[in-house]
Amino acid sequence: MATNKHIIHGIFGDEVPMMEACTKLRASGIRVKEAYTPMPIHGLDSLIGIPRTRLAICAFIYGLTGIGLATLMMWYMMVSDWPNDIGGKPNWAYYFNIPAFIPITFEATVFCAAHGMALTYLLRCMLVPGAKAKNPDPRTTDDKFMLLLDLNDVQSEKAKSILKESGAEEVNHMSTYVVEPKYILEETH
Amino acid sequence: MHAESEIRLPLIIGNKSYRQITDDIIAPIEGKAAKGWYTLTTICALCFLWGILCLAYTIGTGIGSWGSSNNVDWAWDITNFVWWIGIGHAGTLISAVLLLFRQKWRMAINRSAEAMTIFAVMCAAIFVLLHTGRPWLDYMLFPLPNQFGSLWPNFNSPLLWDVFAVTTYFTVSLVFWYIGLIPDFGMIRDRVIKPWQKKMYGFLSFGWGGSARHWSRFEEVSLVLAGLSTPLVFSVHSIVSFDFATSIVPGWHTTIFPPYFVAGAVFSGFAMVLTLMLVVRKIYKLEHYLTIKHIEYMNIVIIVTGSIVGVAYLTELFVAWYSGVEWEQYAFLNRATGPMAWSYWIMMSCNVLSPQLFWFKKIRTSIIATFILSIVVNIGMWFERFVIIVTTLCRTYLPSTWSTYTPSFIDVGIFVGTIGMFGTFFLLFSRYFPVIAQAELKTILKASGESQKKAVAEGRGHH
Numbered sequence: 001m002a003t004n005k006h007i008i009h010g011i012f013g014d015e016v017p018m019m020e021a022c023t024k025l026r027a028s029g030i031r032v033k034e035a036y037t038p039m040p041i042h043g044l045d046s047l048i049g050i051p052r053t054r055l056a057i058c059a060f061i062y063g064l065t066g067i068g069l070a071t072l073m074m075w076y077m078m079v080s081d082w083p084n085d086i087g088g089k090p091n092w093a094y095y096f097n098i099p100a101f102i103p104i105t106f107e108a109t110v111f112c113a114a115h116g117m118a119l120t121y122l123l124r125c126m127l128v129p130g131a132k133a134k135n136p137d138p139r140t141t142d143d144k145f146m147l148l149l150d151l152n153d154v155q156s157e158k159a160k161s162i163l164k165e166s167g168a169e170e171v172n173h174m175s176t177y178v179v180e181p182k183y184i185l186e187e188t189h
Numbered sequence: 190m191h192a193e194s195e196i197r198l199p200l201i202i203g204n205k206s207y208r209q210i211t212d213d214i215i216a217p218i219e220g221k222a223a224k225g226w227y228t229l230t231t232i233c234a235l236c237f238l239w240g241i242l243c244l245a246y247t248i249g250t251g252i253g254s255w256g257s258s259n260n261v262d263w264a265w266d267i268t269n270f271v272w273w274i275g276i277g278h279a280g281t282l283i284s285a286v287l288l289l290f291r292q293k294w295r296m297a298i299n300r301s302a303e304a305m306t307i308f309a310v311m312c313a314a315i316f317v318l319l320h321t322g323r324p325w326l327d328y329m330l331f332p333l334p335n336q337f338g339s340l341w342p343n344f345n346s347p348l349l350w351d352v353f354a355v356t357t358y359f360t361v362s363l364v365f366w367y368i369g370l371i372p373d374f375g376m377i378r379d380r381v382i383k384p385w386q387k388k389m390y391g392f393l394s395f396g397w398g399g400s401a402r403h404w405s406r407f408e409e410v411s412l413v414l415a416g417l418s419t420p421l422v423f424s425v426h427s428i429v430s431f432d433f434a435t436s437i438v439p440g441w442h443t444t445i446f447p448p449y450f451v452a453g454a455v456f457s458g459f460a461m462v463l464t465l466m467l468v469v470r471k472i473y474k475l476e477h478y479l480t481i482k483h484i485e486y487m488n489i490v491i492i493v494t495g496s497i498v499g500v501a502y503l504t505e506l507f508v509a510w511y512s513g514v515e516w517e518q519y520a521f522l523n524r525a526t527g528p529m530a531w532s533y534w535i536m537m538s539c540n541v542l543s544p545q546l547f548w549f550k551k552i553r554t555s556i557i558a559t560f561i562l563s564i565v566v567n568i569g570m571w572f573e574r575f576v577i578i579v580t581t582l583c584r585t586y587l588p589s590t591w592s593t594y595t596p597s598f599i600d601v602g603i604f605v606g607t608i609g610m611f612g613t614f615f616l617l618f619s620r621y622f623p624v625i626a627q628a629e630l631k632t633i634l635k636a637s638g639e640s641q642k643k644a645v646a647e648g649r650g651h652h
Contacts, residue, residue, distance in 0.1 A: 038207060038376070039631040040404040053406045059413045077332060077341035086345050103350040103428055107357040110417050114361040118368060121410045125403045127371060127395035134398025138379035141372070141399055143207035 006156040007174040009137065010147040010163035015041050017167035018145040022047045024162045025147075030155050034148040036140035055124070059117035066112030070105045136174075144169075193293075195646045199639035200294055202477040207631050214373075214627040215380055217473045222620055225472055233612030240606005243599045244319065252322050256596040261582045265600040266320040268574040269607065272457070273313035274355070274429055275450070275570065278422055279458020280306025281362055284369075285418035288411065293637060294486050296629045297478045300373075301469060301619070302462045303366040308614045309461070310359045312607035317355070319603070347431035354428040358421055365414045371397050372407070373623040399628075426454045433577065440520030440581040443508065449501035456494035456540070457570035459487050463563040467556060469619055478625055481554050488553035491566065495544030498573075502541060520581055528593060529580040532572050539569020 012018040015037065022032055022044070032048040035041075045052075075094045078084065078101075083091045091097055122128065140146045147168075149159050156173075163171045201210075247254055257264045280302040287295035318327050330352045332342055342349050375397030378390040397403070427447035434446040463484065470479040509521040524533045543565045547553040552562075584591045618624070635641050 035401040036399050037401065037404065038211075038399060039372075039628045040408050041401070041632075044401050045405040048401060050402055050405060053409045055406055055409045056413050059417075073332065074344050078344050082340055084343065086343055089345060091345075097345055100345040103347075103424065103431075104344060104353045106420070106424060107350070107353040110361060110421050111353075111357040114357075114364060114414055114417050117410060117413055118364045121368070121406055122395065125406060127397060127403075129395055130392050131396025133375070133378060133391065133394070134396050134400065134403075135375070135379070141376040141379045141397070142211045 002178045002180055004153050004176055005179050006149075006151055006153070006176050008149040008151065008156055008159060008163075009170070009172040009174055010149065010159075010168040011137065011139070011170040011172070012145040012147075012167065013143070013169050015044075015145055018147060019044065019047065021147060021163055021166035021168065024166060025149075025159060028158060028162065030149070030151065030159050030162070032147050033150045036135045036137065036146040036148065038141055038143060038145070041145075055117055055121055058120050059113045062116030062120075063109045063113035065116070066109040067105055069112065070108030071101070073108075074101050074104065193636045193642070195642065197637075198480070198482045199642050200297065200478075200480065200482065200637040201630070201634060202480055202639045204640035205477065205634060205638055207634065210627050210631055210634065211376060211380065213475070213477070214623050214625050214630075215377060217620055217624070218377060218386075218622075219381065223472055226616060226620060230613060230616045233609045233616060236605050236609025237613050238606075238609070240603050240609055243602030243606060244315070247319060247599055247603065248324060252320065254597060254599045256594055256600050258592060258594070260585060260590045260592060261579060261594045263320070263578050263582065264594060265579075265596050265604060266316045268571065268578050269604050270313045270316040270320070271429055271450075271574045271578075272571050273309045273316070273607065273611075275426065275454035275457045275574075276461045276567075277306040277309035277313070277358075277362070277458065278426060278451070278454035279462050280304070280309075281358075281365075281418050281422045282455055282458065283462070284365065285415040285422065288415040289419060292486075293633045294483050296626055296633060297475075297480075297483055298462060298466060298487075299629075300366075300369065300622075300626045301465060301615075301624050302458075303362060303369070304615065304618045304622070305458075305461060305465060306362050307359070307366060308611045308618075310355065310362065311614075312611050314355065314359070315603070315607055315610075317351075347428060347435050350428045351432055354425045358425045361414070361418060361421060365411075365418060368407070368410055368414070369626055369629075370622065371395055372399060372628040373626065375399060376627060377623065423451055426450045438581060438585060439514070439516035440509075440524070441577070442517075443505060445501055445504055445508070449498065449505075452494045452497035452501065453540075453570060453573060456491060456498055456544075457567055459490050459494065460563040460566035460570070463487055463491075463559055464567065465615060467560045467563070469624055473619065473624065475625065478630065481556075484556065484559055485550075485554050488547045488559060491544050491563075492547045492553075495540060495566070499541035502537065516586065519584075523584050524576055524580050527580065527584065529576075529583065532576050532580060536569055536572040536576050539565050540573060543569065 010021060012021070018035070018037075019041070022035070025032055026047065026049075035044055035048055037044070071094075078091045078097070079094050085091070089097055089100075094101075126134070135141060136148065137144065137146055147163070149156070151159055160171050160173075255264065255266065257266070283295050283302040284299040287299075318324050321327055321330070330342075330349075334341055371394060374390050374394035378387060378394045381387055381390060427450065430446035430450035433441040434443060436442060466479055467484075470476055506521055509517045512518075524530070543562055546558070546562065552558045579594050583594055
């Protein structure tokens with residue numbers, strides 16, 4: 001049987017009631033699809049079940065790439081391709097002049113880690129020049145806090161009352177759509 | 190939620206709400222510019238134009254048009270380069286090091302301090318690109334084989350390290366700055382009404398939505414970039430100092446240079462931040478966000494770094510004497526008593542004595558005194574580099590090469606031009622970009638806002 005799904009926006013004037021609403025929704029087994037806030041709110045991501053981002057791991061890998069590239073470059077240019085003897089400091093092997101190679105190895109590490117991570121961040125969030133605004137309600141970049149819910153008939157009625165009793169300024173039923181049963185996944189938390 | 194002690198002074202004055210922060214930060218963008226803004230921008234743009242003309246003249250005729258000579262082969266160019274790079278350091282220190290130390294007062298100043306960093310490094314780059322003599326061949330600074338033949342640049346040379354350091358520093362600072370700007374551009378996009386503004390800020394905001402997922406990634410990126418930028422701040426000026434320290438010129442060949450340069454860079458950078466912030470605060474009426482407490486904190490950093498610089502000057506003198514090396518001793522004697530002693534004593538009084546005035550609470554919380562002293566410190570720091578470079582090179586090993594130095598009007602013109610460029614860019618930034626990181630500021634409103642703190646103290650607020 002096809003199921004109705006409802007998109008609900010709960011808009012709050014402050015983060016404290018919004019967090020309360022998240023706690024209560026979670027307690028009654030209702031999943032918050034997304035929250036839109038004007039500033040970062042600590043603890044919100046774990047409350048609505050967003051896994052910890054792995055961007056830092058990416059940065060570490062990019063950093064290692066930087067170390068590798070810099071070492072390879074300097075080894076090739078200074079040792080392999082055209083070994084130089086500068087100021088009585090010959091470059092017959094890489095380890096001869098390692099101290100002199102440290103600054104550039106460091107800079108390349110930082111360069112690759114920072115730019116790699118920044119690019120990954122932008123692409124992961126789909127933040128690209130000219131992209132359409134991703135917040136459904138423009139007030140959420142100013143002073144409003146919004147919870148976005150995507151629920152079935154039973155849950156949506158319950159969610160609406162929870163949002164209202166936690167102090168939402170507005171609870172808006174945005175739209176309803178129908179989902180064929182084969183597309184419905186088990187709701188997990 | 191983060192709670193803050195009652196005895197700490199509020200960082201946001203007045204009874205502000207999230208909406209008011211938005212309103213106050215967007216005011217310069219939505220409203221008409223003040224008359225003062227037009228006057229300042231015109232002056233700066235004219236200076237910039239003059240600089241461009243002198244720059245074009247230099248490219249056309251060569252660096253013989255400068256005051257530099259055979260023995261004073263680094264002069265105003267490198268003095269200005271080091272000065273500008275140094276100024277940039279405060280921006281990264283504020284946004285990266287103070288983020289790692291969780292200093293909340295950074296949030297009112299980090300955006301403009303980072304902008305300052307970027308513009309200052311651009312000014313520095315002009316000098317370093319020009320001083321090569323044939324700037325159209327500057328691509329050879331990068332690791333390309335000689336004349337596209339087979340000889341590679343020398344990776345044992347600090348000058349090449351400098352290329353990598355400054356490039357990394359500039360691009361990483363730019364990215365760090367822009368990632369912080371995206372949420373604020375998003376806010377502006379959702380607020381402005383004029384179609385061209387909506388379009389422009391919509392483009393600049395990259396489609397920012399402020400969802401919880403984005404924010405958690407945003408915070409992770411900020412933290413890691415801060416962690417990466419912190420060693421970067423220290424490394425860049427250390428490497429700049431290696432340009433001198435690894436040479437055999439007496440007065441340059443000293444191991445104290447890296448820490449001494451870094452402290453000096455932070456010192457002059459904070460002075461420049463203060464100069465700019467005091468103007469911005471006045472023009473855009475941001476007194477509620479850039480409070481006297483912020484000014485006091487920055488002045489404390491100035492006392493600390495200024496004193497480190499002072500100790501470094503004295504250490505240099507002691508080590509020169511104690512080393513027993515006559516060349517080294519003479520280099521310092523020449524700085525303090527030679528024909529250019531005036532520059533040494535300007536440096537000493539501006540950098541060592543003047544910041545000590547900030548020990549008095551009255552002076553470090555006075556806006557006028559801070560403004561004047563911040564300019565004095567920057568003059569002093571310019572002379573520090575002048576003394577290190579020009580005074581030293583005027584008298585090196587061979588007395589028959591000794592000479593004096595006078596800058597040409599082209600030298601002065603390019604320097605004034607970079608000041609004009611810096612000013613023009615900063616003024617444009619302050620008019621069209623959010624000067625305060627409003628999203629970050631909103632996170633500390635409840636803990637550090639004046640009325641919110643009062644409410645908590647009286648037991649009305651929530652923790």
